[in-house]
Amino acid sequence: MQPDISVKNLNKVYEGGFQALKNINLEIKRGEIFALLGPNGAGKTTMISIICGLANMSSGEVKAGGHDIVKDYRKARELIGLVPQELNTDAFETVWKAVSFSRGLFGKAPNPGHIEKVLRALSLWDKRNNRIMTLSGGMKRRLMIAKALSHEPQILFLDEPTAGVDVELRRDMWEMVRKLRENGVTIILTTHYIEEAEEMADRIGVIRQGEIILVEDKAQLMSKLGKKELRLQLQNRLEQIPGQLMLEPVELSEDGHELIYTFDSQQEQAGVARLLRTLGDLGIDYRDLRTRESSLEEIFVGLVHE
Known part of the structure; x- marks a missing residue:
C-alpha cells in the first residue's frame, strides 16, 4: 500500500x-x-x-x-484537512455557515447530514447558530477542527x-482523533x-x-x-556504595536510605538479578522497591539537546 x-x-x-x-x-x-x-x-x-x-x-x-x-x-x-494554530475565520459568521462554507471551498456538494455529524461529534451542535465571536477559546479550537473535517478529508x-x-477538552479531542x-x-x-x-x-x-x-x-x-530506574528503599542507612557495586550504574540517595539503579531494556533481567544477588551476599536488606520508566518527554529532550 x-x-x-x-x-x-x-x-x-x-x-x-x-x-x-x-x-x-x-x-x-x-x-x-x-x-x-x-x-x-x-x-x-x-x-x-x-x-x-x-x-x-x-x-x-x-x-x-x-x-x-x-x-x-x-x-x-x-x-487534506488542516487545523492551523491560529483561528482564521470571520468572527461575525455563524458556526454552521463557517463549516458549510469550508466544505464548499473544496467543491463538495452540500451535505447537511455530514456537517451535523461533525458538529455533534465536537459538541458544537448547540452552538451551530452562534456567531464565532461569542465562542470560548476551546469552542473556537473545536470549530477549527470542524472546518478541517467539513470536506471529509x-x-x-x-x-x-x-x-x-x-x-477535559484535550482528552475529548484525543478520543475524536482515535475515532477518525x-x-x-x-x-x-x-x-x-x-x-x-x-x-x-x-x-x-x-x-x-x-x-x-x-x-x-x-x-x-x-x-x-528509554531508561528504567529501580529504587530500593533500604532497611538501614548506607554511608557509601559498597565496592562490589561500584561498577554498576548505581547511585546512593543523599540521605543514604535509597539505592537507585538505572538500566535499559537490554540490561533489564541480567542487571537487576545481579544487583539483587549482590545485595543479598552483602547482607544489605531493603524494605521496598519501585520502578519507573523514562517518559517520551525525557527521550525527546535528550534528542533535541544532543
Whole structure:
C-alpha cells in the first residue's frame, strides 16, 4: 500500500539564505497517527505548510495520496484537512455557515447530514447558530477542527490542536482523533504537549534545525532510547556504595536510605538479578522497591539537546 504522505529530498530556503528544511525524507502510512515533534523553529509548521499547499518548496517532491502536490495540486489538496494554530475565520459568521462554507471551498456538494455529524461529534451542535465571536477559546479550537473535517478529508493535519485548551477538552479531542483513525483517516500531529504524542501516536518523528533526526515506532523508540530506574528503599542507612557495586550504574540517595539503579531494556533481567544477588551476599536488606520508566518527554529532550 502506497503511503498517504511521501516526502522526498524536501528543502526550503528563504530569501537571505536561511534553510528552514534540509533534505527531508519521510513516509506516513495510511490510517496511522504520526506525531511530529521538535522545538520552536525546528521546521514543523514550514513542512506542514508546504504539504498543505500554503508555502512553496525550494526543491524536492511531495505526494499526498499518490498525487503530486505541485503537478496534481487539486486532487492532492482535496484529500487534506488542516487545523492551523491560529483561528482564521470571520468572527461575525455563524458556526454552521463557517463549516458549510469550508466544505464548499473544496467543491463538495452540500451535505447537511455530514456537517451535523461533525458538529455533534465536537459538541458544537448547540452552538451551530452562534456567531464565532461569542465562542470560548476551546469552542473556537473545536470549530477549527470542524472546518478541517467539513470536506471529509483522507489526511488530517493537526498543528498544535490543543494549545491553550483545558484538560477535559484535550482528552475529548484525543478520543475524536482515535475515532477518525478507526475510520481510516491518516492523522499528522504536531504538539508541544509530549504527553499527547505519548498517548496517541503510532509513530514518532523528531525534527531538529530543519532535519528529521529520527522516525520510529513509539513503542520501539521508548524501548530503545528509554531508561528504567529501580529504587530500593533500604532497611538501614548506607554511608557509601559498597565496592562490589561500584561498577554498576548505581547511585546512593543523599540521605543514604535509597539505592537507585538505572538500566535499559537490554540490561533489564541480567542487571537487576545481579544487583539483587549482590545485595543479598552483602547482607544489605531493603524494605521496598519501585520502578519507573523514562517518559517520551525525557527521550525527546535528550534528542533535541544532543
